[in-house]
Amino acid sequence: MRHGMWSRPATRGVSLIEMLIAMSIVTLLAAIALPQYRDVRERGYIATMRGDLRNLAVIEESHFYDTSTYTANLATLEAKGFRRSGGTLVQVHEATAIGWSASISHAATLRQCFVFVGAAAPVGSATEDGRMDCG
Numbered sequence: 001m002r003h004g005m006w007s008r009p010a011t012r013g014v015s016l017i018e019m020l021i022a023m024s025i026v027t028l029l030a031a032i033a034l035p036q037y038r039d040v041r042e043r044g045y046i047a048t049m050r051g052d053l054r055n056l057a058v059i060e061e062s063h064f065y066d067t068s069t070y071t072a073n074l075a076t077l078e079a080k081g082f083r084r085s086g087g088t089l090v091q092v093h094e095a096t097a098i099g100w101s102a103s104i105s106h107a108a109t110l111r112q113c114f115v116f117v118g119a120a121a122p123v124g125s126a127t128e129d130g131r132m133d134c135g
Contacts, residue, residue: 003074011056020087021053021056023031034039036043036053039046041108042111043085045106045109045111046109046111046113046134047088047110048085048088048114049085049088049104049105049106049111049112050104050113050132050134051085051098052085052090052104053090053102053104053113053115053132054090054132055082055083056077056082056090056092056102056104057115057117057130059077059080059081059082060077060095060100060117062080062081063076063080064076064080068097069095069097070095070096070097070099070100070117070118071092071095071100072092072093072095072100073092074090074092077092084113087106087107088104088105088106088107088110089104089105089106089107090102090103090104091103092125093120093121094116094120094121094123094128096119096120098118098119098120098121099116099117099118099120100117100118100120101114101115101116101117101120101121101126102114102115102116102123103115103123103124111134111135112124112134112135113132113133113134114126114132114133114134115130115131115133115135116129116130
């Protein structure tokens with residue numbers, strides 16, 4: 001095939017403009033998807049912390065049934081079956097014969113969950129007896 005003086009032979013491949021357009025589309029999709037992914041992960045961490053606090057509450061009530069007092073000793077609670085999820089830190093702030101309070105944090109998030117039961121002093125953002133708050 002003969003080409004004129006100003007014509008160019010057909011080339012194969014991707015032009016720079018096509019590559020830039022494709023990269024722009026990928027960047028736009030990533031910018032949309034990444035915050036949603038982070039939000040899903042955050043909700044997962046909060047669900048994990050809530051689950052651990054529920055389990056702690058069950059074990060605390062079991063201990064109270066056996067001894068007529070709550071305990072702040074995590075080793076005692078673990079001996080009764082309490083298991084915390086990986087990456088979480090559980091703290092029992094107060095435990096007496098009339099109530100207890102605790103908080104939990106996760107290494108992968110800055111959020112914490114709090115709960116208090118009975119006459120224990122409220123801790124963190126928990127304001128209602130027996131109701132968890134992850135503020």
